[in-house]
Amino acid sequence: MRDAFHQELDALNDRLVEMTRLVRSAMSRATTALLDADLSLAESVISHDADINQIYQDMERSIFALMATQQPVAVDLRVAITALRMGGDLERMGDLAVHVAKIARMRHPESAIPAEVRDTILEMGQIAERLVTKTGSCIASHDVEQAKELDDDDDAMDRLHRRLFRVLLAKDWAHGVEPAIDITLTGRYYERYADHAVRVARDVVYLVTGDRPESAAAS
């Protein structure tokens, strides 16, 4: 039986897992909104971001209260402080899904995404979802080996990001500057989303082992 303090730490962990579910769903809906020019889906991503922010704020408050009243040391201190940072990364992933949804909303009723890059954007969305699903499962299981696997998906995201630029810069790009700007920003949002997912997974490694994996390449 865990004592009250450790039950609170477990509850924090559950809330982080819940955040991964919410930001996964947000990015999944944002991707569909973008590809299908679905305004109501875009609006739902934008309005529900407040829920994600609220969970993070509540979590932050609980962690401060926990640290002030329980004065954790060693592993428990590491868990509390790292949970704060993980929550911050997940909250930011929600913002990035909102950015994608806002591009969909801005171009509605058109789609911001011309046919030539639909596949790439769709794949970026899928990898984003896969990354955050794995991140959630790492948080739940504290599986260090799985956390290390995320780097492969992150590499796949970087490859797609480069493919996006190749299409934009190809001689036969016929859509001009405005869609190129939308796609440049969209690509950046997916790439940053992936980076944050990887950071959270690296924090799981740190939580469990006390060792910080090599920090994410500047991006």
Place this chain on the structure above:
Amino acid sequence: MRDAFHQELDALNDRLVEMTRLVRSAMSRATTALLDADLSLAESVISHDADINQIYQDMERSIFALMATQQPVAVDLRVAITALRMGGDLERMGDLAVHVAKIARMRHPESAIPAEVRDTILEMGQIAERLVTKTGSCIASHDVEQAKELDDDDDAMDRLHRRLFRVLLAKDWAHGVEPAIDITLTGRYYERYADHAVRVARDVVYLVTGDRPESAAAS
């Protein structure tokens, strides 16, 4: 006379101020490198980012050690945890300066910035520097009123960012897609840099008052 523990907290504060100086200088050099297509300046920004990362890592280690050994409560706990977050934001600002420098390097010996947007980029660079200078002075002085002033500079940055898009989307834009992509990303880097500077200043308010100013608009 401050006791040893509070001297350590003061030292943390000094290191945060030092980080603002380093990331200000990095962005200043990155802006010049970009506008003047100065390769060696771009390289210097890129290679010196490791120093900024090192300061942050050392700071992180000290804070963990401090919390584990001293078990601070109330205000002291808030100072320690908030310093961690501020350091994280400043470290990220260094990364954003590197991104700007990498665009300069990628287009060398050309300039990535056509004449029509030079003024705007120059102003964005100046506002970025002004913001981080003020942020540094807020950290040093714990001046809450000054911290609140940063929002005006951040608004100015957002206006410049919108101006950038207007130029890119104007009918007479003659430079095609590649410079538009560079400028879109560059604009985004300055804007994010400013957002992080504002977040750090808001954390000063939080440190001093215990109240969290309204969180930065999603961006």
